[in-house]
Amino acid sequence: MSNPERLRISGGAVYDPANGIDGAVRDVCIEGDRIVAELPRDAPRLDAAGMIVMPGGVDIHSHVAGPSVNQARRLLPEEHAADPVPAPRLEDGTLARTGTGGTVPSTFATGYRYAGLGYTTAMEAAVAPLGARHAHAELDDTPILDAGFFVLLGNDDYLLRQIAAGETARARDYAAWLLGVTRAYAIKIVNPGGVSLWKSGGDPGRRNVTGLDDAVGSSAVTPRKILETLCAAANQLALPHPVHVHCNNLGQPGNSATTLESMKTLGGQRAHFTHLQFHSYGGERGKPWQSAARNVIEYVNAHPETSADVGQVMFGPATTVTADSPVEYLLATTAGGGRKWVNVDIELESGCGIVPYTYKEQAAVAALQWAVGLELFLLSTDPWRVVLSTDHPNGGTFLSYPELIRLLMDRSYRDECLKLVNQKLLAGSALLDGLSREYTLGEIAIVTRAGPARLLGLRNKGHLGPGADADVTIYASDGDRSKMFATPRYVFKAGTLVVEEGQLRRAPAGRRLAVSPQYDTAVTKDLRRFFDAHATVSFDNYGAEPVP
Amino acid sequence: MTEHVTCLGCGCACDDIAVVVKRSRIAEASNACTLGAAWFGDGVVPAEIRVDGRAATLERGIGKAAELLTGAARPLVYIAGDVSCEVQREAVAIGDHLHAAVDSLAATAAGAVLAGQRRGRATATLGEIREHADLVVFWGVDPGERYPRFVARYATARGDLGKTRRVVAVDVGASRGPKDADVRVAIAPSDEVDAIGVMRATVAGRDASAAQFASAVDLARQMMQARYTAIVADGEPGARAIDPDRAEALIALGQALNGPARCTLYALRAGGNRSGADAVLTWQTGFPFAVDFAGGPPRYRPGAGSAEALLADHEIDAALVIGAPATIPGPVADGLDRIPVAVIGPRASTSAVRPVVAIDTGVAGIHEGGTAFRMDDVPLPLRASLEGPRAALDVVRALRDKLVHGAR
Numbered sequence: 001m002s003n004p005e006r007l008r009i010s011g012g013a014v015y016d017p018a019n020g021i022d023g024a025v026r027d028v029c030i031e032g033d034r035i036v037a038e039l040p041r042d043a044p045r046l047d048a049a050g051m052i053v054m055p056g057g058v059d060i061h062s063h064v065a066g067p068s069v070n071q072a073r074r075l076l077p078e079e080h081a082a083d084p085v086p087a088p089r090l091e092d093g094t095l096a097r098t099g100t101g102g103t104v105p106s107t108f109a110t111g112y113r114y115a116g117l118g119y120t121t122a123m124e125a126a127v128a129p130l131g132a133r134h135a136h137a138e139l140d141d142t143p144i145l146d147a148g149f150f151v152l153l154g155n156d157d158y159l160l161r162q163i164a165a166g167e168t169a170r171a172r173d174y175a176a177w178l179l180g181v182t183r184a185y186a187i188k189i190v191n192p193g194g195v196s197l198w199k200s201g202g203d204p205g206r207r208n209v210t211g212l213d214d215a216v217g218s219s220a221v222t223p224r225k226i227l228e229t230l231c232a233a234a235n236q237l238a239l240p241h242p243v244h245v246h247c248n249n250l251g252q253p254g255n256s257a258t259t260l261e262s263m264k265t266l267g268g269q270r271a272h273f274t275h276l277q278f279h280s281y282g283g284e285r286g287k288p289w290q291s292a293a294r295n296v297i298e299y300v301n302a303h304p305e306t307s308a309d310v311g312q313v314m315f316g317p318a319t320t321v322t323a324d325s326p327v328e329y330l331l332a333t334t335a336g337g338g339r340k341w342v343n344v345d346i347e348l349e350s351g352c353g354i355v356p357y358t359y360k361e362q363a364a365v366a367a368l369q370w371a372v373g374l375e376l377f378l379l380s381t382d383p384w385r386v387v388l389s390t391d392h393p394n395g396g397t398f399l400s401y402p403e404l405i406r407l408l409m410d411r412s413y414r415d416e417c418l419k420l421v422n423q424k425l426l427a428g429s430a431l432l433d434g435l436s437r438e439y440t441l442g443e444i445a446i447v448t449r450a451g452p453a454r455l456l457g458l459r460n461k462g463h464l465g466p467g468a469d470a471d472v473t474i475y476a477s478d479g480d481r482s483k484m485f486a487t488p489r490y491v492f493k494a495g496t497l498v499v500e501e502g503q504l505r506r507a508p509a510g511r512r513l514a515v516s517p518q519y520d521t522a523v524t525k526d527l528r529r530f531f532d533a534h535a536t537v538s539f540d541n542y543g544a545e546p547v548p
Numbered sequence: 549m550t551e552h553v554t555c556l557g558c559g560c561a562c563d564d565i566a567v568v569v570k571r572s573r574i575a576e577a578s579n580a581c582t583l584g585a586a587w588f589g590d591g592v593v594p595a596e597i598r599v600d601g602r603a604a605t606l607e608r609g610i611g612k613a614a615e616l617l618t619g620a621a622r623p624l625v626y627i628a629g630d631v632s633c634e635v636q637r638e639a640v641a642i643g644d645h646l647h648a649a650v651d652s653l654a655a656t657a658a659g660a661v662l663a664g665q666r667r668g669r670a671t672a673t674l675g676e677i678r679e680h681a682d683l684v685v686f687w688g689v690d691p692g693e694r695y696p697r698f699v700a701r702y703a704t705a706r707g708d709l710g711k712t713r714r715v716v717a718v719d720v721g722a723s724r725g726p727k728d729a730d731v732r733v734a735i736a737p738s739d740e741v742d743a744i745g746v747m748r749a750t751v752a753g754r755d756a757s758a759a760q761f762a763s764a765v766d767l768a769r770q771m772m773q774a775r776y777t778a779i780v781a782d783g784e785p786g787a788r789a790i791d792p793d794r795a796e797a798l799i800a801l802g803q804a805l806n807g808p809a810r811c812t813l814y815a816l817r818a819g820g821n822r823s824g825a826d827a828v829l830t831w832q833t834g835f836p837f838a839v840d841f842a843g844g845p846p847r848y849r850p851g852a853g854s855a856e857a858l859l860a861d862h863e864i865d866a867a868l869v870i871g872a873p874a875t876i877p878g879p880v881a882d883g884l885d886r887i888p889v890a891v892i893g894p895r896a897s898t899s900a901v902r903p904v905v906a907i908d909t910g911v912a913g914i915h916e917g918g919t920a921f922r923m924d925d926v927p928l929p930l931r932a933s934l935e936g937p938r939a940a941l942d943v944v945r946a947l948r949d950k951l952v953h954g955a956r
Contacts, residue, residue, distance in 0.1 A: 065831075067925055073830050077665055077848050080834030084845030087644070094952065098644050098845040100834035106846075107831050130673065133919055133927040137633060138831050199672075201680055201776030201810035329806060332668075341803060342668040345812060347675030354668065536675040536702060537928065540552040541563045547552075547917065547929040 003091070003497045003506065004044040006031050012048030012474060015445040016055065018454065018463035022442040028053055030470040033494035037466040048474055051489060054445050055462050056120030056471030057401075060452035061244070061274050061309050062392040063321050064110050065142060066127040066135030066149065068352040071342050072104045072321045072393075075354060079317070085109040088504035096143075096507045103319040103356070103393040111143035111507065115498050117401060118473030118488040121453070121461050123513075124149035125244070125274065125391075126190060126323050128350040129156075130537065132182035132544040139512065144493050146461075146469075148185030148513030150244050151178060152323050152350040154226050155195040158530055163225050164218040169520075172233035174527065176519035179239075181543030183514040186241040186456075187234050190323040191248050192226035195351040198326040208326040209248055212261050223248050224265050231266045237517040240457025242270035242307075250275075250327050253283035256292030260299055263306055272455060275311020275391040276300075277373035289368055291429040293375035301381045307455050309389035312373035312404055314396030315361050315421075321354045321394065328353025348534060359396070367421035369395075371431045377408055378435040383446040384454060401448070402485035408439040409481045444485075458513070470495035550933035555580055556630060556913045557587030558695050559817035559923030560674075560702070567591075567914075567933035574914075574934060581696035587819070591914055595937030596897040598906045606907070606938065606946070613868065613890035613905045614950045617646055620866035622842070626855050626880065627652035627829075628871025629820020630894050630911050631940050632918025632930055636821075636828040638944040639870040640839075644832075645951055647841045649864065651855035652825035653818075655837040656877060657783040658850055659790035660815050661826070663799055670803045672812040673924045674702035676778070680810070681705070682713050683774035685767070686729065687798065688720035688740075689782040695816050699726070703780070716767060723788055731770075733763045737788075744797035747771075751804045768801075772808040783815030783923070817923035820875045821912060824921040859883020868892070870944060872911070873899035892943050907943050910936030 009028040014021050029039040063069050073080070079102025087095035099109030114122060127135040127149040139147050153159055153175060162171040175187060193216035194209040200217075201207075209216065212224040231243045247262045249255035259279040263271070273279070282292035300306050320331060325343050332341030332355050342354040359366040373395070380386035388404065390396040396404075407414045418431060426432045439447070453462020460469045472492040478484035491499035498506050531539040541547065553565040555577070562584065568576040574591035577584060597609040604612070617623050625643035627636055627650070636652075643650035654661075677684060684703055691698035705713045717725020721737040735743050739760060746761040747768035771777045779802055783790075798813060805811030817823055826836045833839045833846035838853045840846070851857065856879045858864050867884055869876070872894040876884065881901055890905035897906040910916040915936025919927050 070827055070831050071925075073834055074661075074826075074836055075665060075668055077835055080846075081848055084847070086844045095645070097641065097832070098841065099832070100846055102834070104834075106834045130926055133929065134827070134921075134925075137637075137919060137927070141637065141832060198810075199676065199680060201682075201774075204808065207810070332803075333807070340666070340668040341670070342664075343670040343672075343803075343806070343812070345672035345676045345680075347673045347679055534675075534679070536673075536678075537926065538552040538563045541554065541929050547931055 001497065001500065006039050006043040008039050008043050008045045009048050009053060009472065009474065010045050012051045012053035014053045014464065015441050016464040017442055017446045018450045019465045028464050028472060030472070030492065030495050033470050035464050035466055035468040035470050046490065050477060052441065052475040052477055054473050055449045055464050056473050056491065056493065057118050057448050058452040058456070058458065058462050059119055059122040059389065059398065060387055060456060061125040061389045062122050062398060063125055064122060065107065065124045065138035067131035068126065068321050068323070068354070069104060070138070071344060071352065072319050072354045073106070075340055075342055076102055076104055076319065076356065079103060085112070088112060090507060091505045096504065103317055103397050107138050107141040108143060111145050112504050113399060115144040115491055115493065115504065116502065117398065117486065118491050120144065120471040120491070120493045121146045121458065123147065123185065123456065126150060126152055126188050127184065128152050128323070128346045129178055129182050130346055130349055132184065136183060136544050143507040143509060144498055145510040146513060147510055150186045150188035151182050151184035152190060153178065153187050153230055154189035154192040155350050157348045157534065158527070160196060160216060160221050163229050164220045168229055168232070170523055170526070171229050172236055173519040173523035175230065175233045176237050176517040177523055177527070180516045181545060183512065183544050185513050185515055186239060186244050187230055188244045189227065189230055190246040191250065192223040193221065194248055195323060195325055199345045199351060211258065212248065212265065227262060227265055231269050231271050235269055239515060239517065241455065242272055244272045244274055246274050246324065247279045250278050250324055253281050253285060253287060253289040256280050256282055256296050259296055263299055263303070267303065268305060270305050273306065273308045275389065275395065276308040276376055277311045277313060277369060277395065280372050280376060289365060289425050290427070291368060291372045291375060293372045294379060294430055297376050297379045300386060307385040309387045310373050310376050311389055311391040311395050313359050313366060313369040314390055314400040314404060315359050315366065315370065316396060316400070317358050318396050319354065319356045319393045323350045323352055325351030325353035328355050331355045331357065347536060361421045364422045364424040367423065368425040370421065371426055371429050374407060374414070375430045378437045379430060383443045384451045387451040387455065388447040402482045405444055405485045406480070406482035409444065411436060411438050550931055553931045553933055554913055554920060554928045555584040555587060556819045556821055556920055557584040558819040559823060560695050560698050561920060561922035561928055562697055562701060563928050569934050572935065583696055588914060591934040593895055593911060593936060594897050594908045596906065596908050598897050600904060609905050609907045610947050610950050613947055614954055616866050616888055616890055616904060617868055618951065622863055622865050623648040624855060624858060624864040624867040625650045626867055626869045627825045628869055628873060628893060629653050629822060629875030630872040631821065631870060632912040632916065632920060633821065633824040633828050634918045635870060635912070635940045635944050636825050637832065638941065638948055640829055640832045642868065642948050642951060644841050645948070647844065649853060649855070649858055650829065650839045650841065652829065652837055653820055653822040653875060654826035655854055656785060656822070657790060657815065657817060658837060658854065659792040660783050660795040661836055662850055663792055663796035667796060667799045667803065669799050670806055670812055671814060673926055674814065674922070676812060677703045678705050680776040681778035682709060683716065683771060683777040684713065685716045685718060685771070685777060685779045686725035687718045687779055687781040688723035688725065689780065689816065690724060690726045691780065691816060692726060694786065694818070698816065733767050735764060741793045741797050744794070744801050748801045748804050751801070751808065771805050771811065774809050776810040777805060779811065779813045781813070781815055783817045814924070820872065821920040823923055823925060824919070827921050827925060855880050856883065873901055892947065893940060908937050909940035909943055912940065916940060
């Protein structure tokens with residue numbers, strides 16, 4: 001169909017939880033790139049009778065662009081060869097760009113495939129400041145999606161020096177400066193202090209932190225201090241999204257203690273804990289793993305200032321790609337080793353580790369991870385604060401979201417799947433005990449759109465009220481929710497019809513989401529000195545802003 | 549004076565150059581090494597547009613280039629040096645549109661990249677060498693020759709680390725490490741891959757005691773005792789070709805050394821923003837070089853699908869070169885000399901491949917801004933310090949537009 005300037009989507013069952021609408025049949029009106037309250041009666045109509053209308057999907061945590069993602073792409077030629085993406089023929093007769101898929105698709109394919117699922121916004125979850133210019137260039141080549149990225153802090157030398165010196169105000173000014181010069185959206189903390197130790201080398205037994213009070217170089221610098229400093233900075237700067245925390249001890253048995261301790265440390269302050277599934281294990285080092293999802297989610301349920309995304313594991317191929325480089329070393333070398341492994345230490349800032357990985361139903365740990373993720377979803381009492389992610393492509397790709405939605409909405413299907421997985425480590429898990437909950441469509445609309453948009457502070461996303469961005473996804477109702485969510489009938493991005501009946505019709509450029517907080521510019525004098533002494537990139541060339 | 553200028557003379561991409569212009573010429577490029585000074589030169593470049601050797605308008609040049617490419621049964625787009633990532637992105641788009649084969653200057657290191665695709669790699673950005681490495685091993689390379697400021701900028705430790713750091717030169721036949729190394733280890737070229745294998749066995753705790761490998765075993769033990777070893781090898785062919793087996797063996801050794809200590813491996817890369825071409829092709833297609841759009845979506849054809857092989861097999865009937873033709877490796881240039889070629893880039897009109905269409909542009913980093921990648925994939929901004937001829941980005945965009953919408 002053509003793409004009128006005004007459009008009334010009429011007769012659909014609307015799920016717009018931010019505006020309290022839970023399946024009521026009503027019209028949604030688009031004018032230009034916005035939702036409006038009303039249109040003249042003669043405005044063009046799209047008959048959505050019998051269909052389901054939701055805001056465009058919002059992915060709060062995904063790895064889609066930047067140096068680490070591109071390292072992963074380079075590592076996976078066989079996946080790309082197996083999944084060619086032909087050029088879509090657009091409405092105007094032109095061919096869009098080609099690409100390749102696999103677990104880490106090319107940029108254009110990433111945009112098409114997200115849009116094909118009805119997602120119109122995504123946050124790249126981990127970009128080292130040094131790679132910010134690269135990340136923006138990739139996002140420029142990622143069509144349709146409105147996108148931003150979280151910039152990595154928490155293992156960077158300058159910050160750790162400020163913490164060691166007790167300079168919390170300067171640390172805050174530095175964070176603000178860094179967000180601005182890299183054109184980032186939020187602060188990401190990955191394994192605070194642990195990556196810094198890994199990069200320092202030396203004794204294999206002391207190349208990571210294990211607890212919140214481990215010393216990182218100076219005894220004044222600990223994971224706890226890093227979390228406190230950056231969390232306070234983000235909240236004082238009134239950033240739209242609080243600190244986005246990947247806790248210490250990812251993937252380790254017994255790590256739920258660290259996760260809970262991190263949450264308590266930041267208690268009373270807004271903080272987001274990402275891919276919570278990977279941080280919710282019981283047991284202890286050297287002993288069998290078990291689920292600790294119940295303990296962790298009970299804390300989240302009781303603390304309205306705390307939010308999370310799940311980081312669900314889905315069976316099938318994945319690629320683990322993270323700034324948590326010591327974890328990737330463990331993954332590369334345990335269970336027989338022999339996997340491809342990339343490590344990139346990023347000077348003065350961060351790290352990067354990559355290991356391609358397949359989660360198998362018959363593998364006990366993978367099955368536990370799958371179960372832990374589902375437990376977190378099903379035991380969560382507030383979908384607004386516990387939202388959907390697979391930490392793409394770490395726990396599985398974003399293409400598995402429809403299957404995940406079916407697992408959440410369809411208990412009998414879930415129980416059938418549970419029978420097929422290795423249950424060796426599932427003793428005592430809530431999932432095995434039987435969880436009857438089934439997500440409603442309204443709750444799915446929350447965990448895939450309204451919730452992430454609210455947690456990100458994106459006021460014009462994730463809802464269909466007047467003034468919202470005209471990002472709208474329309475599904476043909478289908479009892480098989482996996483099928484329904486995999487193939488929306490229509491997807492509008494900023495009022496432009498981008499997907500129709502599974503076909504890409506238009507591929508407009510997306511917009512960049514970034515912040516530019518105020519700070520005391522005195523910090524830049526000190527930074528200039530630091531750069532002169534330590535950095536290999538000139539202060540004036542740093543960041544991602546255009547140069548004269 | 550323009551400060552903080554990034555030099556693309558080699559892959560070091562030193563970004564501390566101050567360029568002084570007098571009377572429309574570069575009078576000085578301070579901080580630049582001899583290689584960098586030669587790369588900047590006086591900044592004077594031709595500004596011609598030639599079709600069949602005769603002066604032409606830009607419109608005619610673009611029209612003729614489009615005609616040449618759309619008329620070709622098997623076109624090649626080759627990304628040469630001294631263009632920005634922004635230009636490279638357009639070049640790949642043109643290749644995609646034309647269903648062309650696309651290759652670039654980054655393919656000079658194909659053997660090492662392919663080894664990395666099989667195994668991965670433990671590496672770091674360059675600043676980590678000076679920041680953390682207490683043992684630096686130059687493996688058959690003296691960076692002073694082709695990467696003159698590498699050691700000063702990236703591999704010289706300061707403070708306490710500078711006092712304890714040791715530098716090892718591994719001399720592989722005539723490919724020798726730096727003269728001023730603290731320790732030298734000699735390995736016969738015919739023993740090299742085996743020696744690396746023995747070192748890896750040593751790291752894994754397996755005792756390999758053949759006498760001919762004693763010095764290599766000893767080096768492996770030193771690396772295991774260091775806190776953080778940096779292994780620096782040449783990623784570019786030179787006096788000796790890239791040996792894929794050696795590249796893979798070094799990768800495996802570097803990875804294994806992360807058991808007892810930390811170790812990172814660096815492949816030195818040459819200039820012209822070739823690392824940018826690798827990065828751009830990877831994000832747009834999923835593959836770093838030797839990409840073929842002939843069937844529509846990108847196919848990866850390292851080896852048989854490289855520009856060099858396709859030209860040698862007479863498979864290509866017309867080519868578009870985007871970048872400075874002077875940077876094209878000999879075998880590729882020889883192949884291009886036999887077919888009709890359109891060249892858009894710095895000094896296109898002086899190209900030895902005798903192009904049908906030559907459109908001179910400015911040099912990225914001298915006359916034009918944009919983005920370039922350092923050899924370790926760190927992106928850097930480019931700065932224009934001098935007025936130049938038409939911008940490569942404008943010309944390439946105009947050609948793309950002509951190709952996509954020309955029939956309208």
